[in-house]
Amino acid sequence: MSRQLKFNIFRYNPQDPNSVPHTDSFWLDETPSLTLFIALNRLREEQDSSLNFDFACRMAICGSCGMVINGRPGLACRTLTSDLPGEITLMPLPVFKLVGDLAVDTGTWFRATNEKIESWIHTDQEFDPEALEERMENDLANSIFELERCIECGCCVASCGTANMRADFVGAFALNRVARFVMDPRDKRSDADYFEVVGTDQGIFGCMGLLACEDVCPRKIPLQDQLGILRRKMGFIGLKNLFRRKV
Amino acid sequence: MAYETFYSDLVCIGAGLAGERVAIEAAAAGFKTILLSLVPPRRSHSCAAEGGMQAALGNCAMGEGDSPDVHFADTVKGSDWGCDQEVARIFADTAPIAVREASHWGMPWNRVEAGKSMCFKGGVCFEVEDKAEKHGLITARAFGGTAKWRTCYTADGTGHTLLYTLDNKVTQLGITVHDRIEAVSLIHDGDRCVGCVARCLKTGKLRVYLSKATLIATGGYGKLYSETTNTVINEGGGHIVALDTGLVPFGNPEAVQFHPTGIVPTNILVTEGCRGDGGTLLDVNQERFMHIYEPEKAELASRDVVSRWMMHHIREGHGVPSPYGPHLWLDIRHLGEKHITTRLREVYDTCIHFLGVDPITQLIPVRPCHHYSMGGVRTNKDGYAYGLEGLFSAGESCCWDMHGFNRLGGNSLAETIVAGRHIGRAVADYLKGAETTLRTDLARQAVARDEERIKRIVSGADGKENVYDVRNAMQKEMMDNVGIFRNGTDLQKAVDNLRELLVRSKKVGLRSSGVGSSPELAMAIKISGMVRMAICVAYGALMRTESRGAHAREDYTARNDRDWLTRTLAYWRNPDADLPTLEYEPASPVFHLPPGDRGYGKCEIICREEMNE
Ligand SMILES: Cc1cc2nc3c(=O)[nH]c(=O)nc-3n(C[C@H](O)[C@H](O)[C@H](O)COP(=O)(O)OP(=O)(O)OC[C@H]3O[C@@H](n4cnc5c(N)ncnc54)[C@H](O)[C@@H]3O)c2cc1C
Ligand code: SF4
Ligand code: SF4
Numbered sequence: 134m135s136r137q138l139k140f141n142i143f144r145y146n147p148q149d150p151n152s153v154p155h156t157d158s159f160w161l162d163e164t165p166s167l168t169l170f171i172a173l174n175r176l177r178e179e180q181d182s183s184l185n186f187d188f189a190c191r192m193a194i195c196g197s198c199g200m201v202i203n204g205r206p207g208l209a210c211r212t213l214t215s216d217l218p219g220e221i222t223l224m225p226l227p228v229f230k231l232v233g234d235l236a237v238d239t240g241t242w243f244r245a246t247n248e249k250i251e252s253w254i255h256t257d258q259e260f261d262p263e264a265l266e267e268r269m270e271n272d273l274a275n276s277i278f279e280l281e282r283c284i285e286c287g288c289c290v291a292s293c294g295t296a297n298m299r300a301d302f303v304g305a306f307a308l309n310r311v312a313r314f315v316m317d318p319r320d321k322r323s324d325a326d327y328f329e330v331v332g333t334d335q336g337i338f339g340c341m342g343l344l345a346c347e348d349v350c351p352r353k354i355p356l357q358d359q360l361g362i363l364r365r366k367m368g369f370i371g372l373k374n375l376f377r378r379k380v
Numbered sequence: 381m382a383y384e385t386f387y388s389d390l391v392c393i394g395a396g397l398a399g400e401r402v403a404i405e406a407a408a409a410g411f412k413t414i415l416l417s418l419v420p421p422r423r424s425h426s427c428a429a430e431g432g433m434q435a436a437l438g439n440c441a442m443g444e445g446d447s448p449d450v451h452f453a454d455t456v457k458g459s460d461w462g463c464d465q466e467v468a469r470i471f472a473d474t475a476p477i478a479v480r481e482a483s484h485w486g487m488p489w490n491r492v493e494a495g496k497s498m499c500f501k502g503g504v505c506f507e508v509e510d511k512a513e514k515h516g517l518i519t520a521r522a523f524g525g526t527a528k529w530r531t532c533y534t535a536d537g538t539g540h541t542l543l544y545t546l547d548n549k550v551t552q553l554g555i556t557v558h559d560r561i562e563a564v565s566l567i568h569d570g571d572r573c574v575g576c577v578a579r580c581l582k583t584g585k586l587r588v589y590l591s592k593a594t595l596i597a598t599g600g601y602g603k604l605y606s607e608t609t610n611t612v613i614n615e616g617g618g619h620i621v622a623l624d625t626g627l628v629p630f631g632n633p634e635a636v637q638f639h640p641t642g643i644v645p646t647n648i649l650v651t652e653g654c655r656g657d658g659g660t661l662l663d664v665n666q667e668r669f670m671h672i673y674e675p676e677k678a679e680l681a682s683r684d685v686v687s688r689w690m691m692h693h694i695r696e697g698h699g700v701p702s703p704y705g706p707h708l709w710l711d712i713r714h715l716g717e718k719h720i721t722t723r724l725r726e727v728y729d730t731c732i733h734f735l736g737v738d739p740i741t742q743l744i745p746v747r748p749c750h751h752y753s754m755g756g757v758r759t760n761k762d763g764y765a766y767g768l769e770g771l772f773s774a775g776e777s778c779c780w781d782m783h784g785f786n787r788l789g790g791n792s793l794a795e796t797i798v799a800g801r802h803i804g805r806a807v808a809d810y811l812k813g814a815e816t817t818l819r820t821d822l823a824r825q826a827v828a829r830d831e832e833r834i835k836r837i838v839s840g841a842d843g844k845e846n847v848y849d850v851r852n853a854m855q856k857e858m859m860d861n862v863g864i865f866r867n868g869t870d871l872q873k874a875v876d877n878l879r880e881l882l883v884r885s886k887k888v889g890l891r892s893s894g895v896g897s898s899p900e901l902a903m904a905i906k907i908s909g910m911v912r913m914a915i916c917v918a919y920g921a922l923m924r925t926e927s928r929g930a931h932a933r934e935d936y937t938a939r940n941d942r943d944w945l946t947r948t949l950a951y952w953r954n955p956d957a958d959l960p961t962l963e964y965e966p967a968s969p970v971f972h973l974p975p976g977d978r979g980y981g982k983c984e985i986i987c988r989e990e991m992n993e
Contacts, residue, residue, distance in 0.1 A: 146895065146896045147896070148583055148584060148895055148896030148897065149893070149895045149896055165703070166645065166646075166734075166735075166736075168646075168734070177899070177900075178848040181892075182848075182890070182891040182892045182900040183891075183892035183893065183898070183900065184899075185896075185897060185898075185899060187419075188612050189419050189423050189424075189425070189611045189612060189613050190423075190425065190427065190428045190611045190612075191611065191612060191646075191648075192428060192646075192648045192649075192730060192734070193729070193730075193733065194427055194428050194537075194540060194726070195419070195422075195423040195424075195425075195427050195428065195611065196422070196423060197419060197423050211733045211734060213733075232560070232581075232582050232897055233896055233897050236897070238560070238582065239420060240419070240420030240421075240557075240559040240560065241559075243420065243422070244420070244551065244557060247548070247551050248551055251552075252548050252551060253485075253486065253548040253549060253551060253552040254484075254485060254486040254548070258484075260480075260481050260484040260485075262477045262480070262481070264480075265480075265517065266479075266480045266483045266484075266489075266517060266518055267483070267484075268491070268515070268516030268517060269488075269491050269516055270491065270516060271490055271491040271492070271493045271516075271519070274488040274489060274490050274491050274534070275488075275490070275535070275722075277488040278488045278534050278535055278537060278541060281488060281534075281537070281540075281541050281544060282537060282540075284422075284427075284540070285420075285422055317486065317488075319484075319486060320486070
């Protein structure tokens with residue numbers, strides 16, 4: 134027999150002076166292979182057309198639909214209701230600015246953070262359209278891709294105690310991104326350059342190592358490993374700097 | 381009426397690969413550029429492309445002897461001679477440069493590994509040997525409809541990594557991005573476009589972008605169909621604002637591609653790379669069938685051909701019955717765990733999470749569904765839109781037109797950055813000479829019109845039609861009657877029903893208050909534009925009495941080069957009309973490769989007279 138699902142959904146429209154944060158409850162008959170993507174769209178089309186939430190690709194690759202699902206940040210599009218209890222509570226991701234109900238503004242946050250960590254290849258070399266590409270080992274290309282798989286969904290940031298407490302902490306996502314450039318020989322930044330970017334309390338030294346982030350990452354990015362490698366590397370450079378200053 | 385105005389040299393409506401690549405070119409030339417997008421740029425649909433992009437580098441063993449000439453020929457054949465051959469030439473010549481440039485910017489393309497390795501074709505294993513001198517250069521995989529292995533890739537995250545690479549460049553150049561912004565109309569005086577009115581999807585407020593040049597790079601319009609691989613934001617926003625001017629034509633609206641392998645039931649695409657890497661299609665008896673219809677290319681004929689044979693095979697009663705209708709199987713089991721969990725990991729994840737199927741040991745249920753829009757805002761070979769000066773278009777939203785009536789897999793990602801590079805330069809050149817007065821009076825009028833329109837929708841002044849009912853009815857009509865196989869009776873029915881839906885779409889009234897970002901209002905603003913586009917597709921298809929590429933008429937099965945070696949130009953000149961005006965132009969100004977047999981698919985052809993001589 135199919136279940137009657139109960140949804141408790143956080144509601145607030147910051148643009149509406151009459152709106153106050155509260156929770157609305159909805160009921161829906163569960164159908165085979167029901168995902169939160171299908172469920173939320175049905176709720177909006179059939180029950181309450183003011184319901185606000187974000188989806189784009191609906192195939193877990195664009196990172197739009199991060200939300201807190203029964204207390205845990207995750208991607209709504211690939212969450213099957215059959216994996217959840219009959220009562221489902223949905224909240225917007227914390228840390229990011231609320232647009233309305235379950236929709237949050239991740240765009241501004243990620244752009245600012247990418248600017249802060251200078252998320253691009255740093256090189257003086259000009260592109261030569263006549264020349265062959267620089268060679269690279271295939272294994273290295275694969276390793277870079279491993280870290281490049283982050284979809285900026287914000288789940289790791291939302292789950293992170295540090296990021297929730299201090300607005301300037303760049304989060305596991307950013308540290309992983311830096312690790313990606315450290316690995317890439319096309320980026321000519323030195324260790325000291327990277328240290329300047331993340332060797333601070335807003336960066337790697339702000340991380341308390343609680344590792345909630347890796348647990349929730351829908352891409353299963355090895356965040357623990359990257360944080361560890363970066364911490365050791367940056368700690369070492371920090372020590373060297375300290376030493377130099379004393380001398 | 382208070383609204384914010386943003387001034388720039390170039391405003392790009394759309395920040396997917398095409399929009400960003402144009403923006404990079406203009407910004408690098410020193411022009412103030414603003415990118416607009418419904419979502420943060422990295423969430424644009426380009427991120428969903430898995431398989432790869434074509435460029436004739438000829439580095440891998442199976443790509444040896446490849447060249448832009450071969451790529452050009454494949455593209456023209458793929459288009460069923462519907463493309464503009466000048467454009468296809470620019471494209472094939474530039475693609476290798478664009479790939480290398482992306483590499484220079486940080487794209488982790490997969491590389492050639494010298495030595496012997498095992499590959500599959502049509503389920504049969506064979507050995508290839510990559511040469512030492514090519515070791516470390518950018519490699520390629522097989523895709524449908526190509527003579528060589530030419531599709532460059534990064535595992536199965538090519539679109540994602542390419543988009544992140546370009547957006548990193550955009551960030552580096554400090555290009556302004558306004559996300560959660562939806563363009564709702566173009567600002568123009570009948571000759572010249574000077575920007576757009578847009579609605580902020582955070583606050584719901586209207587705002588104005590005044591610019592010397594305006595680019596439409598809004599991607600495809602898959603959401604005209606109920607079953608599509610496209611993202612939910614591919615609603616044709618850019619096409620609607622262009623068509624609404626009455627001046628800019630929608631080129632080849634009827635040229636719509638169906639992809640052979642959408643998973644059943646969610647229509648999530650599994651990449652052509654599955655078949656490129658040796659996956660096979662099986663029927664209800666778990667037997668291969670494509671080699672019977674296409675002895676040479678089998679599973680790797682072009683998409684239109686494979687999709688049609690699959691539907692044909694299902695119609696003949698060989699489909700696998702399911703609660704969601706009959707489907708076929710995709711089999712990649714023989715590729716093995718390592719291959720599937722590395723090179724096809726996205727496919728693996730999709731099957732596990734959305735189907736509960738393990739493709740290492742189980743078959744994947746697939747069926748053709750809508751995938752790509754070859755038609756779009758018609759431009760010349762440098763991206764200048766027909767009909768309005770200062771308006772440009774690039775990418776999937778554009779009918780540039782290198783795809784004609786069928787796009788080859790891997791040619792679309794390639795188009796975004798190749799056209800972006802080429803058209804970006806044309807835009808920069810245009811800006812160097814542009815002496816445009818950015819007329820605020822035009823902006824004021826345009827905002828007033830849009831504000832009035834929104835007020836009527838919110839208050840329900842014209843009626844209380846439910847916007848979702850209208851949209852769902854439109855999508856179903858398109859799926860049922862303007863699909864893979866088409867015929868005059870069904871198409872006429874579609875046109876008639878869509879005309880009725882157009883009337884209903886103008887009576888939409890909100891159920892909610894419409895205050896703030898209001899997704900219901902966003903849909904209501906564009907619904908009648910979407911129905912107009914659907915009518916263009918259906919009517920264009922009805923009038924085109926031949927079969928070409930993805931446009932397959934059961935009542936006109938031959939490709940008719942005598943009468944239809946043309947491109948449809950659909951204009952919506954009168955806002956109160958319920959049909960577009962269709963005009964036609966020659967498919968190509970030159971025929972370097974004269975119309976002939978594609979070498980796959982059926983080949984009944986009515987020849988041009990001069991060709992018979
Ligand atoms: C699942 C899938 C897999 C694919 N795989 C491949 C592949 O392997 N190889 C290949 O070559 N091609 C592939 N394609 C096709 C290819 O990905 C697309 O054609 C291409 O990425 C389109 O890029 P674009 O920049 O033109 O548009 P998009 O990436 O769709 O970007 C459109 C932009 O316009 C914005 N926008 C839209 N409307 C408005 C509006 N009204 N106002 C403001 N902004 C707006 C959006 O927010 C977005 O930023 C695939 C497509 C799909 C659906
Ligand atoms: S390990 Fe660091 S980044 Fe991850 S959740 Fe904990 S504090 Fe945040
Ligand atoms: S690291 Fe994982 S959880 Fe964090 S933003 Fe990237 S994909 Fe999301």
